[in-house]
Amino acid sequence: MAKDTELLMDEAALNAFVDRVFPQVKDDFHVEHVVPYEITMRLLVGERHLRPGGTVSGPAMFGLADVTVYLMIMALIGPKALAVTTNSSLDFMRKPVANTDLIAKGRLLKLGKALAVGDVLLYSDGMEAPVARAAMTYSIPPAGSAADQSA
């Protein structure tokens, strides 16, 4: 992988992109750090992400893994292209610490013409052992095409 690739979007550009395009979740996510093929994201855990006992819900962990790989792709191909999630697999390995932010560390394993694949480890902020792992695949529509899930 050409790790000398230049970023088309840095942390500030990615955070502004989320605010603009996904207003529903703009207060949930924060890009902490991005370099080509690697990204670190934070889920700012709030009441709406919790299950009884204060643990972060499965859908919130799925959403964090999804946005992590998605933004890593955007950082490399720019905000115009529309990638669509086509596959995900997750293992939930440990109970997240109650009422604590989640940190996602993602790496992009493939950025092809039509498909991109990345994987992610999720951590409760400050803990060494991951609470979950995920792999996500995206379909990247050809430039100029209507971006829909008809792949």
Add this chain to the structure above:
Amino acid sequence: MAKDTELLMDEAALNAFVDRVFPQVKDDFHVEHVVPYEITMRLLVGERHLRPGGTVSGPAMFGLADVTVYLMIMALIGPKALAVTTNSSLDFMRKPVANTDLIAKGRLLKLGKALAVGDVLLYSDGMEAPVARAAMTYSIPPAGSAADQSA
């Protein structure tokens, strides 16, 4: 699989269980139909489940698949046991119809002493082709144990 198994919880009992145990999502889900090893659920789609364009979000689809298999297990083993999601895989195959409920049709493929496995097809209400498929695995803590994710 012993499909002559009796249900320990019917639709009304499962819906009451969700209201009591998961107050955060009680207005999201409705058990439509349950028989041993098969269940049909509805996601009552609201603004909070949508992405730009009115399409249902990935986390909302994940959450529907998760609760579908979870309640199918509860229907057979009763509300006392605490099952924990350990693995999921999803394929997102078609764009959901905008502003339309999702219907989940789940089947339980294994109900073992320690692990349960089910799969699910998700549909936009009224459509024939599924928008997504999912498989979910749950760890079932031994009776009497503290139910945590330390399996």
Add this chain to the structure above:
Amino acid sequence: MAKDTELLMDEAALNAFVDRVFPQVKDDFHVEHVVPYEITMRLLVGERHLRPGGTVSGPAMFGLADVTVYLMIMALIGPKALAVTTNSSLDFMRKPVANTDLIAKGRLLKLGKALAVGDVLLYSDGMEAPVARAAMTYSIPPAGSAADQSA
């Protein structure tokens, strides 16, 4: 899904295709039955598929699931196109019966322009409960393109 689609290849054509294109495994697999979007395959279990104790190996089950969905696609789009497996997920749920053929029941859930998705249940011949479930995704190269995994 247009289940009135016509098959481009029937059982005999699919079995002849495997013999010609995959000579390494031609004695392993037999197409039992195919209709649009559904297929039944048999793994003719031999010594090379077994692990100690006579149980069918994981790679043999993976291979059966893979060829099952692949041939279901070929039955609909014909033998000229070259589909490439891009993703798989499997749950191994029960120990296969020793020295017994495996039966795979596959269904095609999506046949798009670029991606196809199917799922499969695997059974020890004669048993009611499945030994494994699988989902497989294939990338379908555009007509006329060099078929490689560069998607």
Add this chain to the structure above:
Amino acid sequence: MAKDTELLMDEAALNAFVDRVFPQVKDDFHVEHVVPYEITMRLLVGERHLRPGGTVSGPAMFGLADVTVYLMIMALIGPKALAVTTNSSLDFMRKPVANTDLIAKGRLLKLGKALAVGDVLLYSDGMEAPVARAAMTYSIPPAGSAADQSA
């Protein structure tokens, strides 16, 4: 994760274990390097692993990923315990180089009382970009129990 854990089996002990317990595949795999929670394996590619064009088959890649995580567990818990694969997910991202060994780099993400989870990147020997990624889950039977897939 207690990365100061001691290994119960080193490279030589793991290779001898494969020879003794899996005679069918003993010429396929070689443990190159193992430290707590990380392992490097080699698939000695032979005619039986290939598909037309000389590319390594999907089942051979599955088998390599499976044995990689399995032996990483054995290295930590010793050869007496019998772990059973319960779940796998794989993304096939690039075409392997023809007639070239595969190298698997695995890491163990969780080693619990009942479940272990690891992930793996597969490479054609000498190449920088991975050909596939995998995650594998194992059920670890309680000490003293009959080891079967009845979890």
